[in-house]
Amino acid sequence: MPTPASSSASASASSSHRRASSDLMVRIGSADSEIKLRALRELKNQIIGNRTKKLFFLKLGAVPAVSCALVQAQAQAQADLLVQSAAALGSFACGFDAGVRAVLDSGAFANLVALLSFPDDKVVDAGARSLRMIYQSKLAPKYDFLQEKNMEFLLSLLNSENETVTGLGASIIIHSCETVVEQKALCYAGVLKKLTSLLEGSPSQKDASLESLATIIKKNPEAASKFVSESRRALNSVIDLSKDRNPRTRLLACMCLIVIRNTSPYYLQDIGIKTKLVYLLLELLDDPGQVGEEASYAFSSLLAQKEDLQKLAFEANAIDKLHNHLKKHSLQPRRYQGILLALAELCSKLESCRSRFLSLEALNLVTDALSHEVADVRTAACICLRSVxxxxxxxxxxxxxxxxxxxxxxxxxxxxxxxxxxxxxxxxxxxxxxxxxxxxxxxxxxxxxxxxxxxxxxxxxxxxxxxxxxxxxxxxxxxxxxxxxxxxxTAPSLSSLICDPEPFVQEQALALVRNLVDGCLDSIEYVFAEDGIILDAIGMQLQSTSKAEIGIQGMYVLSNIASGKEIHKEAVMHQLLLQVNNGTQAFILKFLQSNDSQLRTAAIWTIINLTLPSSPGASSRVVKLRNAGIVSQIKTMVNDPCVDVKLRVRTALGQFMTVGDGST
Amino acid sequence: MSLFWIVIRQLAEIEAMATSKKVITKEEWEKKLKDVKIRKEDMNKLVMNFLVTEGYVDAAEKFRLESGTEPDIDLATITDRMAVKKAVQSGNVEDAIEKVNDLNPEILDTNPQLFFHLQQQRLIELIRNGKVEEALEFAQEELAPRGEENQSFLEELEKTVALLAFEDVSNCPVGELLDISQRLKTASEVNAAILTSQSHEKDPKLPSLLKMLIWAQNQLDEKAAYPRINDLSTAKLEDPDV
CATH class of the missing domain: 1.25.10.10 (Leucine-rich Repeat Variant)
Incomplete structure (x- = not known):
């Protein structure tokens, strides 16, 4: 933008502006209610739609001043003043977290709630609207549905004739209903029924109801089946709303349907509705506003982990459509992220999707996104790349x-x-x-x-x-x-990673060693570096762990080592029998008795490699294994329920016979 | 809307019968139309919907009394909405903004595009009235921060400020911003936003019915020659050309 004004002119402008603002603050505190009313209205008109002004007046301390005016007006039941001060507080809280915090800190929340029972409709409206703004922020206080009087109050809001008040009720549900217990409490208090009836209400009531229903049903199969079975019409109304004229209503209806089908395996599983949802969401992606942005996230949740839906989406040309969106210049970060994540979901399972993606040269666009300035976009680009x-x-x-x-x-x-x-x-x-x-x-x-x-x-x-x-x-x-x-x-840090405090890190470290010692004989030598600290760490970890995953990775490491030279095999024997000499149970016995068949397989493989008849020390090792009670343990496993284990057990027993001293 | 579905069903029947272009005389056509029943109440509701949406509040009030048709919205809110519209149309944008905020403070707080367009209109009015310094200060204080938040606002702002660079706006490439049509555009944007906030459709139903009529006639043209309505204002049935 050209800046024709000289800096001195703009400085004087903003200082006169500052003077006018502090004068306004004085007038808000005036004892004359006529002056006060005009000042409140002026403040409201200055801040509405204007983030800069909200911040400016916030710093001047306007929020406590307005909330003070609200309290005074309440005491004297002055409707005009109540409406203006509630509207100003609501605007401070609208889409502006610092404002929400200030309003909450000023203690006005309880006063706004009290406005809901005021006899004047305009006052009720203003109070409800401001509270709704607050509840649209994460900072709003959590509403405790489990208290009986709170539930009654919520129902009274939802039953109100006033649209803003029912909207407030829905906002409270959307904000505060998080746990299964809360979802159930709302279901049994009759909230589902009420929300179902609001699906037939005004456009804003439809939207509010759809969003609340999704919140109550999400991941709660009981709530889903209660919603569907309570009335035949309920689910059909939601399906009908997915064809509504208003794109936002269509999106919310789709999101509600997705929540229901993701929650319950019984509803909305037919091909018709699946196809419909895919096409609806792809169409909503074209919306230039917030609806288009949200549609990509809804699309991802529809496709997540579901190969059948990913296939349908592929057939509906979803890759091409998403790619076209990605090609657009100056994408808003949230939309950019949503499209990348949707592509990631789409390419997570099916090769057909990935090859279509690659044939469109979409990879270049994703690579560009790796260096985007917004962290969420970079993250999404990485996730997409991983998937492809x-x-x-x-x-x-x-x-x-x-x-x-x-x-x-x-x-x-x-x-x-x-x-x-x-x-x-x-x-x-x-x-x-x-x-x-x-x-x-x-x-x-x-x-x-x-x-x-x-x-x-x-x-x-x-x-x-x-x-x-x-x-x-x-x-x-x-x-x-x-x-x-x-x-x-380096060997020391690898051995300390094997002994990491976090089991999932231990497992990965062992898996890494497993790949290290896989393949040619030379690579086995690595675990013997620095006096074998890696092997010792593995032995220690296997002895102490209770996690099957760690046992599996560790045993495959030992099994790989045991496939090496005599000296390698003896080193593994040493680890296996270390505890026997200490009088505690050897981990190999524990693993052979494990409930996890993969772990039993890994353990038996180690034994097989140790007792290969072609190796010279095999027979002495069989003796040692027998003395440690391992051979007799393996004999009990000839009829193992897992075929893989059974087969390996028979191989091992055969080897014992071949190399053994005949006492088998 | 039932009238239309009946007509369309009949059209479909005609279509099914005709393999080549069928000719329907005016007499046949009028006979067929006579069998279509339209409820008076439905027509009244359509008229009321038109009056209310377009903001003819006095006419709506009279029509309510005379026909007994209840409007689907509080008539008082129409007066408020019309006052806002009129304020924008006559260039009193600040007044319009205050009125919208009194009506429902959420409208401009949650609709940044509309808010920007109103502020832009305010800037245009200042420039129109030759208040250059005030215009500059306003652009800097009120509009520049919005431009920082949104790239497309910034572009529109730059265009508007360009008005100041021309002595003779008739030669200015963005001179159309000063046209009365710009005011009307902004006014109708506010009007639509207020209607949406009142859970009311922003367009009357009558024009969409007429659009459907034209569409249906165009479909039928391919199959049949029939008495067409060419002039919507008289709804006269023309003789089919054979």
Whole structure:
């Protein structure tokens, strides 16, 4: 914008403006109710729609002054003053959290509630409107539905003739109903029935009712079935509203239907309604305003974890449509994020979606989004990339190991926002799997160093995801690559990650070692570096853990080591029998008796590798295993319910016979 | 709206019968139309809906008394709405804003685009009246912060401020902002927002009925020659050309 005014002129303008404002503040405090009324109205007209002015007057202390005027007017029952002061407070609270906080701090909340029982309709309206503004903010106080008198009050609001008051009732539900207990309490107090009748009300009542219903039904199958079975019409009304003229009503109806079908496996599962929802939401995406923005999130929740719906969406050309939206310039961040997340959901399971996505060159657009200024957009871009890079076909073709993608991704590992870092690690983990080209692109741009750094982060989630990345980088890597990773990571820090306080980090660290020792014989040597601290850490962790997942990863590490040379096998034997000599139960026995069949399989594999008839020390190891009671444990497993285990048990027993001393 | 569905159903029947273009004479047509029953109350409601939405409050009041048709909205709110509209149309934008805020403070607080357009109209009026300094101060104090919040507002603001750069606005490329049509545009935007906030449709039903009539005739044109209505204001049935 051109700035024709000289700086001195604008300075004097704003100082005269400041004077006028403090004069206004004085008039609000006036004893003359005529002056006070005009001042309140003037303040209201200045701040409505104007965020800058709201902040300005907030700093001048206008909120306590207005709330003081409200209290006085209440004492004298002056309707005009009540309407103006309530409207001003409502405007301070409208879409402006600092304003909500100030209104709450001023203590006006209770006074606004009291306005609802005032005999003058205009006053009731003004009070209800202001309270609704407050309840649209997260800062509003939580409404306790479990108190009987509160529930009665809520019902009285919903039963009101005044549209603003019923709207307030709905806003309270949307704001404060969070737990299953609260949802149930609302259901049994008859709120569902009331809301169902409001579906036939005015446009604003329809919207409020749809949103409240979704809040009460969400993740609560009992509420869903109560809503559907209470009256035949209820569900049909919601379906009808998905064809309403007003796009916002259509969106809210879709969201309500999605909540119902995601909550209950019995309703709205037919192909007709599924297809309808897909098309409706794709159409709503075109809305230029908030509705279009929200539609992408609703679309994601419709598709989440549901392959059948993702297929329908694919057939409805959803990838192309989302891609067209993504191509638009100057997308609002929230819309941008929503579209990226919808694409991520769509590409999370189906290869057909991913290949359509890649054929549209949509990857470039997502890569651009990696360097967007808004953190949420960067996060969404990473999540989308992770989803698309699940494609084994494209990974094998080396489509993701390109500098254009890898460099910005690696940069995001430095991101100031943890959620961006975690999402970037998620994408890195998939991209580095790469089957063909050397993983060198990633190593060259410093990715490895960063992953190792993040694996030592204070934040356990970052450690987890960094290890995940390293684990996948290690997957089927050649020895040079493995050596590079190992030297960067070092044996001491790897062993301390195995003993991490968080079980999920322990599991990832063990999985990483499992990939490290997989493959050629040389790679087994890594776990013997620095006097075998890694192997000792594994043994210690296996002895102390109660988590099957950790046992599985640890046993596969030992099983891989046991496939090596005699010296490797003896080292594993040492770990297995360490506790027997101490008199405590050996972890291998515990694992063989586990309820988890995968863990039993992993344990038995280790035994098989230790007793391969071709290895010279096999027979002495069988003796040791027998003495420790392991052989007799395995004999009890010949009829294991898991076929895989049963098969391995028979192999092991066969080997015992072959190499054994005949006493089997 | 039942009249229309009846007509359309008949059209569909005609369509089904006709393989080549069928000719329907005026007599046949009028006979068919005679069988269609329209309730007087429905017509009255449509008229009332038109008067209310368009804001003819006195006419609506008279019509209510004479026909006994109850309006679907409090007539007093029409007076308020019309006062707002009139204020914008005559250039008293500040007055209009205050009136909207008295009517319902939520309208402008939750509708940034409308709020910006009203403020922009205020700026236009200041420029029209040659109050250059005041206009500049207003643009800077009130409008510039909105431009920071929204890119498209900033562009519109730049266009409006450009009015100041021209001595002779008739040569100014954005001169149309000073046209009366700009006021009317802003006025109808406010009018629609107020109607929406009152849970009332922002357009009357009558024009959409006429639109449907034209659409239905266009569909039928392909199948049949029939007495068409060409002039909507007289609703005269023309003889079919054979």
């Amino acid at each position: 890079s699940r494609s084994i076909k494209s990974l094998s073709a080396g489509r993701f190991m390109k500098e254009m993608i890898v460099i910005p991704l690696v940069q995001l590992l430095h991101d100031p926002s943890t959620s961006v870092q975690v999402a970037a690690l998620g994408a890195v983990s998939n991209v580095v799997v790469d089957f063909t080209t050397a993983k060198s692109t990633f190593l060259q741009c410093g990715g490895l160093k960063l992953l190792v750094q993040l694996s030592k982060s204070m934040d356990p989630i970052l450690r987890l995801n960094a290890l995940w990345g390293l684990r996948n980088l290690m997957f089927l890597a050649d020895n040079t690559c493995k050596e590079g990773i190992f030297l960067e990571l």
